[in-house]
Structures are given as C-alpha cells and as structure tokens.
Amino acid sequence: RKEVEQDPGPFNVPEGATVAFNCTYSNSASQSFFWYRQDCRKEPKLLMSVYSSGNEDGRFTAQLNRASQYISLLIRDSKLSDSATYLCVAMDTGRRALTFGSGTRLQVQP
Amino acid sequence: DTEVTQTPKHLVMGMTNKKSLKCEQHMGHRAMYWYKQKAKKPPELMFVYSYEKLSINESVPSRFSPECPNSSLLNLHLHALQPEDSALYLCASSQPLMSTDTQYFGPGTRLTVL
Numbered sequence: 001r002k003e004v005e006q007d008p009g010p011f012n013v014p015e016g017a018t019v020a021f022n023c024t025y026s027n028s029a030s031q032s033f034f035w036y037r038q039d040c041r042k043e044p045k046l047l048m049s050v051y052s053s054g055n056e057d058g059r060f061t062a063q064l065n066r067a068s069q070y071i072s073l074l075i076r077d078s079k080l081s082d083s084a085t086y087l088c089v090a091m092d093t094g095r096r097a098l099t100f101g102s103g104t105r106l107q108v109q110p
Numbered sequence: 111d112t113e114v115t116q117t118p119k120h121l122v123m124g125m126t127n128k129k130s131l132k133c134e135q136h137m138g139h140r141a142m143y144w145y146k147q148k149a150k151k152p153p154e155l156m157f158v159y160s161y162e163k164l165s166i167n168e169s170v171p172s173r174f175s176p177e178c179p180n181s182s183l184l185n186l187h188l189h190a191l192q193p194e195d196s197a198l199y200l201c202a203s204s205q206p207l208m209s210t211d212t213q214y215f216g217p218g219t220r221l222t223v224l
Contacts, residue, residue, distance in 0.1 A: 041198075041220075042217070043200055044153065044200075045215070046212055046214065091211065093211065095158070096166075096211060097158065098202075099155075100154075102151070103152055
C-alpha cells in the first residue's frame with residue numbers, strides 16, 4: 001500500500017466548475033500536510049499547507065481529518081490556469097521527509 | 111524571496127562521465143534536500159542535509175554522492191550512472207525551526223544518461 005494515495009484522474013472540468021480532490025495517508029508519523037501544484041516539466045510549487053481546522057486561500061480550501069487520515073482540496077470557480085497536477089504531500093516532521101502522492105491531473109476546459 | 115536555483119538546467123552524460131549538479135539558496139534555510147522524479151511519477155526523496163550534516167540517505171546507490179559545502183550550497187556528484195538514472199533531479203530547502211517546515215523546490219536539472 002502506498003503511503004499517500006490519490007485518485008490519478010484526469011479530472012476534466014469546465015471553467016467555473018467546483019472540483020474536489022481527495023487523498024489518504026497511512027503513516028501515522030506524518031504530522032504536516034501540504035498540497036503542491038506541478039505544471040508539466042516544471043518543479044512542484046507549494047499551493048497551501050493543510051491544517052486540522054481547515055484553511056482557505058481564495059478559491060482553494062484544504063481540510064485534514066487526522067482520525068480518518070484523509071486530506072482534501074476543493075477548488076471553486078475553476079480557471080484555465082488551474083490545469084496542472086496536484087500533489088498531496090505528507091511530512092514525517094521528525095525525519096523532515098516529504099512523501100508525495102502520485103498526483104491528480106486536472107484539466108480545465110473552456 | 112523563496113528562490114532555489116539549480117544548475118545546469120539540462121545535462122547529458124555518458125555512463126563513464128563524472129558530473130555534478132549544483133543547488134543554491136539564499137533564504138537562510140538550514141535544511142536542504144535532493145529528490146529524483148521520473149516521468150509521470152511523483153518526486154522521491156534521495157538525501158536530506160540538516161545544518162550541513164547528512165541526516166537521511168534513502169538507500170541511494172553510491173554512484174550518487176551528495177555534498178553540502180556550506181549552508182547555502184548543495185551539490186550532487188554523479189559517477190558511472192546508468193540510463194535508468196535519467197530523471198529530473200530536484201533540490202529543495204526549508205527552515206527546520208518553523209512549525210510547518212515548508213519545502214521550496216528549485217526548477218530542477220533534467221538529466222539524460224546515454
């Protein structure tokens with residue numbers, strides 16, 4: 001079983017749609033969580049950290065449920081520029097090692 | 111400024127060559143990382159340096175040799191690589207004292223081994 005699991009997609013959505021990505025993690029030593037965005041042939045870029053209380057950054061909302069070991073990302077009012085691969089990431093804070101999910105590909109269509 | 115720079119951007123090398131990848135950050139971060147990313151796969155951790163000391167080696171073959179000359183620089187020395195080592199090599203840095211310890215990635219070096 002992979003440590004971080006995501007639906008690989010692709011998710012093909014029209015502009016303006018709301019889309020939700022889910023992720024589960026299995027390593028109970030994971031203490032910090034992130035969503036990164038990666039465009040084709042580019043480096044991963046931090047989208048947002050994920051907190052148990054839930055956090056929002058503009059059109060993006062992230063949630064963490066430690067009891068269920070589940071992380072989510074909600075994107076509202078999708079833009080063409082949101083097309084990318086979204087990587088769910090867990091960090092074992094003691095080791096400072098990031099474990100990436102396989103990524104979910106989003107394609108926003110006009 | 112959350113910039114991590116990497117050189118070269120692209121590298122083609124033969125299996126008998128010796129080359130080095132370089133990474134630099136000026137954010138005062140004291141942890142630096144090497145990741146390897148194959149096509150259509152997520153990044154995989156190779157090495158972690160914390161306060162210029164190697165703290166994690168994820169069972170990486172000895173043909174990859176990391177070096178951290180100072181708190182701003184991280185090198186990856188390559189020798190006798192195999193074609194399957196062709197990948198995007200990503201450097202990242204973070205500030206280990208911060209509660210979330212967010213890692214920021216450089217643009218990567220795209221390595222092709224012939």
